[in-house]
Amino acid sequence: MSTDNEWPLWEVFVRTKAGLDHKHCGSLHAADPKMALQMARDVYTRRQEGSSVWVVRSDQIVASDPGDKDMLFDPAEDKVYRHPTFYKLPDSVDHM
């Protein structure tokens, strides 16, 4: 069956309160940006979960391929020196 007349899909990001990141919380279908924002408000912030909402067309998001996971993220695995705990300092200054 044809899905040409489906409203496009949008991803919804909500900032719960000032000072925090916008966080992905789900998706919805809407005809245009204004409707997407209104519906995001109704669907995802019915209990004051948000102080700000972003909506982004799903087809505009560029995502990494799960198949590339190893290639992309493994190189960080052996770089323990990027973590503060790698450095053992004398007790007197170890809180540094």
Place this chain on the structure above:
Amino acid sequence: MYTQAMDTQRDEGGDKPALCTAEEAQLQQRFDSRIDAGDFIEAKDWMPANYRKTLLRQTSQHAHSEIVGMLPEGNWITRAPTLKRKAILLAKVQDEGGHGLYLYAAAETLGSSRDQMLDALHSGKAKYSSIFNYPTLTWADVGAIGWLVDGAAIMNQVPICRCSYAPYARAMVRICREESFHQRQGFDSLLVMMKQGTDAQRAMVQEAVNRWWWPCLMMFGPPDDQSPNSAQGMRWGIKRVSNDTLRQKFVDAAVQQAEVLGVTFPDPDLRWNEATQHWDYGTIDWSEFWRVVGGDGPCNRERLADRVKAWDDGEWVREAALAHARKETLKEAA
């Protein structure tokens, strides 16, 4: 609740891999070990075709249940006895609509479009929870649905928050967080009638409880020994707790709550079992369950007709909104 899909499907041979390539066998093995390790599966990860199919059926039918579930209670919005109860009921029915949307979105990540799912519902191909094919005859039904139907739903849904398919699990976390208000408002509404109401109102509450009790027990699905797909669901981490275990947990909790309320359940065999430390209950009429699942419940035709009408009546709105959006995009481009 709303998770009867696994019990009402035909056996499709589980995930026994048919003839497959070495690469597929390796993918299957990796998938199995991730499930064994309790890892979550995300939308774009490889998954066996039957896992995808089973989940798509369960999540979409769960979504349909939420949307069809708006109808029985929606019946009372215009006739709620006070402004407070009306506001509460509106909020609850709106929540159910929201839950349907979370679940449709999760189902869409499995590769079905929203329109395809709705088409399956409207053509009668897809099922929804049998409980919504019962009528709401009195105001007490609204409270009984909140207390018992939503109570059973919560019992059923909490374990799905740990479902192996992450988009479904995330939707369930959100739903369960909101659902607890549904059960509490229902109990509160019944309690007011039982404690401050007239004799006629108390009788109305008892009568509603009598009608809803057995269908609620059926919501958990057939007994474990007649639930052939359960084992596969457990293996896949889609189902976490067996039908009978959940049902027993529900009965044990409900008996205590009924005492506080001052109502009884229509089951002469309901009694405390000292040995098992659980409440024993009578035999469930499974022929009724299968009749309702099969389309012959009191309201099956009415519910489906209402959904189809709402969809058809809204068609011009959906088209107009899309046409407007396209025109705006063209204007911006010019």
